[in-house]
Amino acid sequence: MTFALVNDTIEHLAPWMEFAANGYTEADAVAYLALCDEHWDSRRNFNYAIVAPDGRVVGSTGIMTERPEGGVEIGYWLHRDYTGQGIATKASRAQIEAAWLMGATHVIIVHDSNNHRSGAVPARLGFTEVERRVGVEPPTAVKTGTKVVWRLDRK
Template sequence: METPAETYRDGDLTLTRWHAGDRPVLTAVVSGSLAHLSPFLIWVADGYTDDDAAEFLRVTANHWESGEAYSYAVRLGSEVAGGIGVVCRDDGVEIGYWLARDFVGRGLMTRAVTLLTEEAFRLGAGYVEIKHDERNVRSGAVPARLGFTRVRSEPAEKPLAPACAGTNHVWRLARTPCSAPAAP
């Protein structure tokens, strides 16, 4: 897949590449949603500090430069509502995401996943996958709503977050001929 843009917009929803200057807001948003996020996200199971945010932003910058992954802040107006990322896989990508507690139930992640799925196909990905723990019903509603097909279940990588069952559902959407990049 080619390198994506650093910003995508859909009305009041904007996806922006994370930068080192986002550290204070990232720390505040994640810390303010620990009870909401920690059941299913191992990286917040023991809290989230300013050092955690700094490390995430460092790794994110390295992944962006290497072409391994591309991570974005999900913004509603001027507020950071969550995060979304695209990890490059053989001939496709995997999208992962999270939303802060106060932004759940507004369709924001469905819109964000739509933006990145369309862009991944435009940039040459053959498929988009989304994985979630079988108990994380809200996370699974996004690919179901967008026409992805549940293709398999697989053991989750350990360690697991507290509420996780240990089985991930994997959803896939394949690029159709009309979503393929135009020939030169």
């Protein structure tokens, strides 16, 4: 499922998602799923499928626990046909609740400054922009190379 889903929207993902930038093979999908299992077992990262209201798997979201000071990072991506419907926001809200249950003190979201759709999610969820990391990556035709960091503290 991962292979077909990613390849069906590869042009949409490639500018933003490193794993899709140079194509995505069945071997890549198998390796990703094995890594997900390894990360779950070690409690390092927790990756989930995003399922749309129509029952279709339309993306992925994850909690990355290896962050300083008791925080976690969440990330997400969606198939191009399912953007702009609030699905990433709903999935992120669920990830935030899971982070609080894990005992996280804060949640961060990081995206390229040109990825406005990705940045709309933390803005809708009450995050605060706390940092811009200039020159983290080399710029591309789409990416600026500047990472925007958003933070939400546990209340």
